[in-house]
Amino acid sequence: MIPRGQTAVSEAAQEIDKLMGLHPKGFDLSLDRITRLLDVLGNPHRKLPPVIHVAGTNGKGSVTAFCRALLEAGGYSAHVHTSPHLVNWHERYRIGVKGGRGQLVDDAVFAEAVRRVADANAGQHITVFEILTAVTFILFSEHPADAAIIEVGLGGRFDATNVISDPAVSVIMPISLDHQPYLGDRVELIAAEKAGIMKPGFPVVIGHQEYDAALDVLMSTAERLHCPSAVFGQDFMAHEEYGRLVYQDEFGLADLPLPRLPGRHQYANAAAAIRAVKAAGFTVTETMMEKAMSSVEWPGRLQRLSEGRLLSHAPAGAEIWIDGGHNPGAGEVIAEAMANFEERQSRPLFLIIGMINTKDPVGYFKAFAGLVEKVFCVPIRGSEAMIDPVILSNAAYDAGLVAEPMSTVGDALEAIKAVADPEALPPRILVGGSLYLVGDVLADNGTPPK
Missing domain, CATH: 3.40.1190.10 (Mur-like, catalytic domain)
Known part of the structure; x- marks a missing residue:
């Protein structure tokens, strides 16, 4: 293995x-x-x-x-x-x-x-x-x-x-x-x-x-x-x-x-x-x-994906960001960064989140209340400790967010593409909640850290 x-x-x-x-x-x-x-x-x-x-x-x-x-x-x-x-x-x-x-x-x-x-x-x-x-x-x-x-x-x-x-x-x-x-x-x-x-x-x-x-x-x-x-x-x-x-x-x-x-x-x-x-x-x-x-560079922490295989699944012109922050404190600083981006350029924000069961998902999600159009919850590949996407969606709901479970990050990106308004600015998408998920995304995207 x-x-x-x-x-x-x-x-x-x-x-x-x-x-x-x-x-x-x-x-x-x-x-x-x-x-x-x-x-x-x-x-x-x-x-x-x-x-x-x-x-x-x-x-x-x-x-x-x-x-x-x-x-x-x-x-x-x-x-x-x-x-x-x-x-x-x-x-x-x-x-x-x-x-x-x-x-x-x-x-x-x-x-x-x-x-x-x-x-x-x-x-x-x-x-x-x-x-x-x-x-x-x-x-x-x-x-x-x-x-x-x-x-x-x-x-x-x-x-x-x-x-x-x-x-x-x-x-x-x-x-x-x-x-x-x-x-x-x-x-x-x-x-x-x-x-x-x-x-x-x-x-x-x-x-x-x-x-x-x-x-x-x-x-x-x-x-x-x-x-x-x-x-x-x-x-x-x-x-x-x-x-x-x-x-x-x-x-x-x-x-x-x-x-x-x-x-x-x-x-x-x-x-x-x-x-x-x-x-x-x-x-x-x-x-x-x-x-x-x-x-300075620090992969997987508010890193923008500007190239790679996954971009074809997202709406044209979408911003895709990844961040492995996974606790309420990290959620707050990531949400603040997303809000600051929003001040400069108003784009609808979507989350694609996977987490493991030692974390506080509701505490993490609460930081994004009022900022997010929808959350798509995904599994973490090969992790016995992952939170089931259905349960994670319920946690997002408890934090006041609209959420839906999905099978993969690629599927979630396709779902965002399906609902994106072609008359509005392309969406901003944050993939995160776990360094393990971010690692999988970088591997699938063909852009590992060097």
Whole structure:
């Protein structure tokens, strides 16, 4: 069996597929197994370049992308670890290139690292995510780079990446409710888990926080651990002015182009990245910031599909956007972005949504009340945890939206084509609710991340 979303049977995919059959899926939050395994491997996590360690409910992928863009704009090489992948496992590991753009890991190198880690584990109880995290440390310790940007998988305190004891900087992005069975059902409990990546005496950057309860936990933890901290809205900030991004911190002010990533929420994400890269000890010039705002990329997050096979199923001239945000907090920022698009160009908005059963669909859908013509709910291919499209349609209905279940994204696009008003502007279509669904769309469209 090929792992979900994999478009071709690569050598590394085959090795990971073997592990998927041997070890439990999902999460089992603990540091004991990964610590034991890393010890057998010679503790590669202690041989990394300066680490920017990123946690948060929303925005951690975007701030990771901005950090990478900033460093590469300055000629630095930056390894990048993210999860989950959208189409190919290789997306989780970008190897830094001095003076250039980091490249997804070579398949043979990746496969060999997976084999080495699996052999070192010797069949002992472990999760696949922990093995793949050990692969991160193997790859990033054995390829020279100026920095390593490592995104937390789930939570923080007991996430497998949290064996890093001396980060150049820890970054905590916006916190809201998600993964409640693992992290708690109140934002302050979730904040405490995310704050677990802070290490005594090492710098911390706290991104924009919607909830005061979360911010209080993060600030008090940083104070208790004597971490030099920078807090969005207090020590650094960013806002739009005359179509430009104005960034300010204690070091000065910069007048920058708006980020290439759409949505006002990206202003705060860009600001957190700038402050984080500075806190990690790198010189950040205004030229670097300008270049980064124009070059940053983050597939599957408010990404517009401008080419590919699926476009033929949509109405002519339609805008198709994809975004893997899947919790109420993500729904709010995505809906705000769609509303801002609407201010500039009025188009009817349709949603094509698939979700898994650990999420809050009603909370997600409520953010779109009053914006959406209709929601089409679809299954997520190969997912045992998907919400049945009929049940998901009922959740959309409970949030005040008109909804209908469909069999595939292509069918939903054809349904939108059938109801689109030829006298009006072509519709705007958002496909999302799950990174897994977005990965399937990118694979089916023939436009995987590179």
